[in-house]
Amino acid sequence: MQRVGRATAGCLALAAVFAVTGCSAHTAGDGQKVADWVAAEAHVSAATSLVDTDLYNQSITLTVAVDPAITDEDLSQLAVQTDHRAEDAGWSNPHITYTLGANHSVSNVGGPTTLAVFDQLRHTDGYLAVNARGTVDCGGSFCVSVVSTDPAALLAAANQLIGVAARVGGVQTNLFFAASTEGGRFVVRAQPGATPDAAVALWQSIAATVPLARADAYEAETSDGSPPAPQLDLIVASADQQATAERLVAAQTAVEARVYLAAG
Known part of the structure; x- marks a missing residue:
């Protein structure tokens, strides 16, 4: 993806964009130097880099494996130092993700606010x-997994995320805050002011009659500017279960719901 031999005029036109590095593209080796520096920091077990060397779209993505026992203060300091290291190497907007064990992850998108949440x-x-x-x-974008398969418990957990974000302040409100069961079979996704209460209530009603293989409750933006519409997507194991669930869906109008038959 690296390009060479650009005309001088092209370099002059891009000088304002690439003020730090001039008109030369970064290489994978440049990114590896940043990753090697991060990997040597305290609490870090590994770091990898992915570099797009295209002159018109230079970017770096870093993935940093961190000891889950790291303190909040040390994680914040690591995040600031890593951002600065990548920026000093010439990337104005590095994308950096930190993984703390297999099931905990945070990125630098949204800055310190995201980390605080x-x-x-x-x-x-x-x-x-x-x-x-x-x-x-x-x-x-902000989500947790929990043990409970009760949709009301999932909704409560999603609302708790919204509450945390509100207390921290500065989090984008058009993002989904979600709670799911392990493996993602059952999911509730909410946004501030748009929690899928009606979809969860319908889910509970149907689940009392039909066993569900998967379910996803959320609210979707509308094209005409009206309030978000509650949505429910269900997957069942048999055609008979699908027919029963669809009858229950048809008996109400508050939620736009779809019932699918599991593959295989």
């Missing part, structure tokens, strides 16, 4: 996984 969540009992704009897939 993560710190509060990772010290909360009962969460099997915690993600704050990181790489753990638990249903949302």
